[in-house]
Amino acid sequence: MTNTSAMPTARKRAKRARTRRVNDQPSLKVSTLHANDIDLLPGTESLICPDCDTWVPITGVWGRHPKLVPHHSERAGTPDAVRCENGSLRSVELDLKLSEWQHRLGEAITANAARRRTPVRRKPKTPPTPATSQVVPTPISADMVRRAFRAHRAECKACQGTVTDRDGIVLACPDGLRLAGTYLRLLRQEPERRALRVFFEQERERFDRTYEKHSAEVRSAGWATQQKATTGSKHLAKRSGTAVEDLNNQARRRQPGMLSDYRGPCLPLEKPTA
Template sequence: MSVPTLEPTARQRLRRTRTRAVSTLPALAVSTLRPHEYDLRPACISLVCPSCRTWVPINKPGTLRPKLVPHHMEEAGTKAPRRCPGSHRLVVLDMDIERWWQRLTEGVAETNGRRSNRVTMKPKVAVAPAITQILAPLLDAKVALKLYEAHNKGCAVCAPGTLRCSEGGRLAHLVAHTKRTEPARRAALTAREELAEQREQGLWVLRELQWALTAAAVRRADLQRVHDALEATLQQHNPQLTDWARADLMSAITMLATKVEQLSR
């Protein structure tokens, strides 16, 4: 007997497998599955196998004993495939197509109402500036040079003096920039100080002018208030007062008279 030289290949399986084999698992009722786990349309009647969670066609759906077609647990083309225990499992088609389609439509409508179709663009995060870039407006040429020298002493790349790291390059650029802009920076700082001093002097002159406009009215009001107090104190003079009370009254009258004299000048 001759030995075949070619390896045997699997034959193409028929679309409707004709076999009397039945799985030992209990019959699977379609009503126990979720609406999106089975498809009752006649053109592609199938369901999700509970054992391997893959879509499997239903064989002979119009007969008394429909069942799942035999299928494997692994993907097609894998070596040593293992058959799913859900193969040849009986299926109970206890669900009406119209009722299934209504439940599926209601579930899709509810999901669409719960999820937004608007695409939200993710905002672009700006790159954080370096410390030298943040401190550049606040540093002068001397401070920038000190930072550059301190970096060169501690950096292994910038220490020989031939190469520069990214931070060393930024500091070198900062030193050159501060040296170039130092005269303009000092002039601007001097101008700001002079402007602040002029503003302070202007506010002081404005307060003096405002007080000069109201000084006469304030003096008259003070003088009238002291006159009223002096008259009220003189009315309290009574011959029946004791020596101590008369002394206190005369002291108050003297003090008020002095204030009147001072305000009348």
């Protein structure tokens, strides 16, 4: 004979236990639990079982031995129910008053409400470093070298003449001498550089004028070609000519008794007889 009994499922948790038996586990102190894991309101006393992490009612709250009711580790209706052996009938020590629990719960709610998510601060996007072939060198001018020489001399003691050797001879600064020599060389080359800049500017202006003139000639030639093509196609639009279209486009006012412009020798004027 086949056993047709239904598969055991987790039962609904009762509000109170019908046995005086107590679990061998040590008593569970309510004060050691988090305020959000406890409910001490009258009539709904319950807490989260530390073994199966589910809400379990507390029975015998007004008696001498409060304890957790027997329960399964899953929700009611779950197949293959497993009994929570460590949490069922475990004694509970209610060492926390209702007012104290409400105070803790209020502090926890306030702390959670004051939390804010960390704002996402995205790093600025740095442009990629150009390749060596793309780096455009900055031309050095005499004014730039002069400012660099003054800044160097303001900080260099050798250039100020305060550094001497054992014989009392003032030591020269190689960096200062190099900057001074570069400045003098750029001053000598400045007229030639200025003339080159003027020459390149004139060449650029000449190139721009030539380019604009050539562009104007190309545009004029294009317009002339287009106009010639349009004019030639006017006489070749139709084999019979464009006289009728010209008359239509004139839109002249018709005088009374004036014959039609479209009357021809082959146009029948009489109504055909049957």
